[in-house]
Amino acid sequence: MAEPRVVGILSPGDMGSAIGRVLREGGLDVVTCLDGRSELTRLRAAEAGLRDRPLDDLLAQADIVLSVLVPGEAVALAETVAQAMKRSGARPVYADCNAISPQTVRTIEGIITGAGGTFIDAGIIGAPPKTGAGGTRFHCSGPDTSAFQALGRHGLNVHVVGREIGQASGLKMVYAASTKGTTALWTELLVAARAMGLERTLLAELGADNPVARQQLAGIPSMPRRARRWVSEMEEIAATLAAIGLPPRMLEGAADIYRFIGETELANQTSREPDPALEQILETLASIVQGRTAH
């Protein structure tokens, strides 16, 4: 395809607005759709310099649309977009960048190609990107990934995983299992240690020179504010494993843990506030389970 000039981003949360800012600073026109979005999302989009348009306008103007949202909303968005494409005749390239299983991404491929669109599988590994940083990798796969690869010339760090839909998502799934799955396990065992009065003994036993322990402990404070959207991500990984023929329960359990944390006040924080201390997180969670089991 010709070099994209206009990129649509749905929706501009932490990740989406950061991508939009990088692409805008990289010379592209970035549009989004704020219908029904929160004040915080509107603020983020305005700060990132994204233009707000109704969905039909966005699809008519954009050369490529990036779907970047909570994994559990990915299919519904694709259906909304496919209906709008059929209605309006707009045919942007649609790249699903969400943390979803290869199975779910193939479902979305069917929805988009069924409406006449071109589909690209994509997976984002890393924090919301910043211009000039490049640490966040944007993996893509599919028979024709050229429109997504073009974004690599406007500030994103793009890698092509292969020619099949499902490869970029599959990579995202196993990578997320290694990071967020491990964080779920370590959060749970630290809360258990604290609830049993054994947290200090455990930390001494793990040792300050244990790089796994150090990295896991450091990763917990930024987790609670993201726990709610990690529930469906863990469920997507579980589905990925089950489809391969591997037992899904570890990742279903990780979803349980993020669901529990997502129901606490800790999950109400935003990325604009300082993260709570590890100590505060463990104390809050241990107090809740101890309050429950005491009754």
Added chain:
Amino acid sequence: MAEPRVVGILSPGDMGSAIGRVLREGGLDVVTCLDGRSELTRLRAAEAGLRDRPLDDLLAQADIVLSVLVPGEAVALAETVAQAMKRSGARPVYADCNAISPQTVRTIEGIITGAGGTFIDAGIIGAPPKTGAGGTRFHCSGPDTSAFQALGRHGLNVHVVGREIGQASGLKMVYAASTKGTTALWTELLVAARAMGLERTLLAELGADNPVARQQLAGIPSMPRRARRWVSEMEEIAATLAAIGLPPRMLEGAADIYRFIGETELANQTSREPDPALEQILETLASIVQGRTAH
């Protein structure tokens, strides 16, 4: 109690025979019971210099008995010992050193004290010990841990966790979740990556400088030969978490993974053979799941 002179070890597997050797080299007389044990276990016991006696003789001679076996067999052994104690009138101190939940250890406490014995909770963290090395920690807890602490003067690295039965086991549970739980998760995600043809891409993405990845990969080759006995250990951790009020599914899932690996030929290796390469483990497991899902 008086300084122990005779220690009973049930049973002398990899861990039990190593403990027996250290204590024997530390000046104690160590007896075991090989009734119904495998040839490999008999060989290990002979090499460690442990005396073989029928159970009733062992209980009559020993000042302290250490229960060291597969977690799933801990309760049954305690019942056998309690019956023998009632029958013979022998009253050695009984220390349960197994990887079991605080709930299970309290059940065993009831069985032993019900037969008139003194009970100590213990938990072993580390590899089978060697004389002079000291890296393996023997945690104990209970109202009177003096008999177990005395073993610290004969070669074991003993720590007292507290005065309650369940504390040493609780520590073992959360520590084992951090090591064996994480190993289960990483083995599974690496097998998934290989089955999807994404293993190299994942390893590149994880990065050679990632200390968590490096440590996890290094820990996998010695796992398959221990996978079968880790199934019940993971189930004991799941029970520990459930009793606290935390979701148990991550650890139930870890049990699923070790059950799967335990059913493969990889689990037939012994500690006397060189561990298989990571490559071979992943290939074997990926081939099995791919063979299953292809049908």
